[in-house]
Amino acid sequence: MLTDISDVVFCENRERTEQIPVGLTSFDSRLGTFPILNRPVAEFTFENRENRKLLIHCVTDVRVAVPCGRCLTEVPTDIHLVSDRELSLEEGTVREEEMEDISYLSGWNLDADRLIYGELLMNWPAKVLCKQDCRGICRVCGQNLNEGDCGCEKTERDPRMAAIQDIFNKFKEV
Template sequence: MLIDLSEVLSEPHKSIDEVVGTEMKEVKVNGSRFPVSRTQPVHIHVEYAGEKKLHISCETSLTVIIPCDRCLTDVPTDFTLSFEKQVNTALADGEDDGESDEANYIDGYHLDVEQLLYNEILVGWPMKVLCSEDCKGICSVCGQNLNEGSCDCEDTSLDPRMSVIRDLYKNFKEV
């Protein structure tokens, strides 16, 4: 969704206060695609802040389906976005200082709302997603989800040099 900024940047400097929908269907992070299952309308307010600068405030929420880092079960992850930004449109127009991301979502007199939201989702992206705190993960041999049941695979994660001790432990358990 593009918002026209020409009235905000013109001499009378009108502000924009709109509620717009988003067509974001997925989020791409590190080459992976994560579907967006729920979106709320985006409330966005843009006003002139002087010297080719804009003050942008935005509020929305959405839900992204992210697989659990241990068992790969889909986990609905909520993102509540509420932020304010000071944007220098001179930097977006090509006078880039190498540190700003305005050129990413401002193109001339247009504000790309979805790209702005995408940047904020990346900032708030969780380091680790778990379906539950006690998630057991998957078997490294057969791929069985250990939360749904156990498997009959032998635990090969031990050092082969410790096989004698493992055998002693098995014999001890049988007695």
């Protein structure tokens, strides 16, 4: 959905707030596809500061299903986004060097979904766990160890295996 903000761009010191529904239903990146579980509404404030700066402020809360880093169970994860963008206005246009960063603007239409996608990318949680003491899955049989032990437990406790697993985990986190 595009929102026309030319009224702010062309009116000195005008400030306007608008609630914009977010149209994203999933977050797709090279990390995978993550369903968005809520219907976020973003509160945007647009401000023209003395015809020199255009400020775009945005706040929203997005709830995303992210797999637990150990057992892969989907965890509903709330991501609070606060974004502040500042663009230089020169004769009613944005300075050239800032253009590549503003794919969320087409002319003076704001693509809120695109801006929020970029914010999600920058604020993506590093590690999500279903619970702090999640026991993960057995690497031998694939059983979710939160649901009970499996017969492979002796192997898991073997210190040599543990060392190999540490290496495996480090590799995974890269």
